[in-house]
Amino acid sequence: MTLTSKVSPASFLLSFALLCGTALGCQCVDHLRTPYQEFDDAAIVFTGRVVRHRDKVIDEPNNVIERTFIFMVEEAFKNANSKEIEINVGFTNSICYQGFHPKPLHLVYARKNSVGEFWTAMCSRTFVAGPSDAYYLQRKLRGEKEAKLYGSVSGIDRLSRDELKRSSIVAEQVGGRKFTSPIDKSGRFSFSDLPNGEYNIALVTPVAKSELGEGYRILLGDSESIGTAGGIRKSAYLSFAIDRKLTNF
Numbered sequence: 001m002t003l004t005s006k007v008s009p010a011s012f013l014l015s016f017a018l019l020c021g022t023a024l025g026c027q028c029v030d031h032l033r034t035p036y037q038e039f040d041d042a043a044i045v046f047t048g049r050v051v052r053h054r055d056k057v058i059d060e061p062n063n064v065i066e067r068t069f070i071f072m073v074e075e076a077f078k079n080a081n082s083k084e085i086e087i088n089v090g091f092t093n094s095i096c097y098q099g100f101h102p103k104p105l106h107l108v109y110a111r112k113n114s115v116g117e118f119w120t121a122m123c124s125r126t127f128v129a130g131p132s133d134a135y136y137l138q139r140k141l142r143g144e145k146e147a148k149l150y151g152s153v154s155g156i157d158r159l160s161r162d163e164l165k166r167s168s169i170v171a172e173q174v175g176g177r178k179f180t181s182p183i184d185k186s187g188r189f190s191f192s193d194l195p196n197g198e199y200n201i202a203l204v205t206p207v208a209k210s211e212l213g214e215g216y217r218i219l220l221g222d223s224e225s226i227g228t229a230g231g232i233r234k235s236a237y238l239s240f241a242i243d244r245k246l247t248n249f
Contacts, residue, residue, distance in 0.1 A: 034237040035136040036146040038125045039078060043112035046080035047131055048073045050102040058091070065092045068117075069100050071108065077137045085110075088119040098122040107131045135188070146235050148220060150190040153183050153203060155242030167205035169240070174198040196221045203240040215240070 039045055048071035058064040068088045073080050087110050089099055098121065100106055109126050110118040120126045125133060132152060140146070149171060156164055169189040171179045176197060181189040202215035221232040 032123075032128065032237070033125060034146065034150075034235050035125065035129070035133045036140050036235070038109045038133075039137055039140060041111070042078060042109040044080050044085065044110050044118055045076075045078040045108065045137065046071070046073045046085060047075040047077075047105055047107045047134060048085065049105055050100045051084070053099075054086075055092070063093050066090065067092050067099065071106070074105065075134065077134075077141065086118060088113075088117050090119070090121060096122055098127050105131050107133050132186075135186075145192075147190040147192045148194040149199075149201070149218075149236050149238070150188070151236075151238035151240070153187040153189065153240045153242065156183065156185075156187045158242050159205065159207070163205065163207050167203070169201065170204050171199045171201050174200065194220060201238060203242075205242070 033041065050069050051072050053067055053069045056066045056068070058066055066088065067090070068086050071085045071087060073083055073085055085108075087100075087108060089097070091097060092099070107126065107130060108120060109124050110120045112118055136150075151169075153167075153169070156167075159167065164183060164185070167183050169181045169183065169191075171181070171191055171194060173179075173195070174197065176195075179191055179194060181191050183189050198217070198219045200215065200217050216238055218236050218238075219232050220234075220236065222234065223232055224234045
């Protein structure tokens with residue numbers, strides 16, 4: 001059957017991932033943007049909760065349904081001038097489909113298509129960052145400069161106050177210096193002025209294991225050139241998660 005109805009950018013993005021083959025699956029083809037970058041690229045940014053959703057049947061025999069979520073806005077960061085905002089998320093039968101749960105507070109970054117619909121998809125920070133991004137968006141709106149390298153550590157509630165004080169994020173430049181950032185009580189860390197170069201980034205804590213193992217290896221520079229195999233980043237946001245407590249070592 002040939003579909004004659006329009007396809008939104010959100011739907012196209014999800015379909016494109018499927019066409020790339022099972023080897024790629026639903027992997028994002030680019031690195032996750034930082035809060036500042038995602039904000040700049042978005043047409044609208046807000047926090048809110050889902051109040052309802054609306055389905056549009058595209059192809060009933062094949063159960064092709066396009067879904068739109070309606071949010072009640074709680075805090076507007078960019079162009080969210082209505083109490084309710086509609087966000088299109090594409091086809092519900094796609095293996096790459098990503099919807100919203102009705103109860104939690106969501107922070108939504110959305111773009112706009114040619115007919116004026118707002119849309120978002122699984123590779124956006126919308127589905128991986130959560131409302132904690134609001135802290136950085138407030139800093140951006142105050143005109144504060146974006147850190148060269150920053151991010152968050154989840155699971156810090158597994159650490160005592162003393163253990164958290166002895167924990168840090170270490171950025172070791174390949175063939176160069178080692179830099180250290182403390183982790184605050186909200187799990188945030190930041191390196192404001194790292195020199196350009198290649199770094200190994202790791203969570204260091206005396207009694208816990210990071211589920212990300214050895215951490216990250218990134219290349220920081222003045223330009224931005226990122227692909228599936230990595231590249232240069234002007235700035236980077238990294239996430240770590242403390243998996244479980246271990247014995248002291």
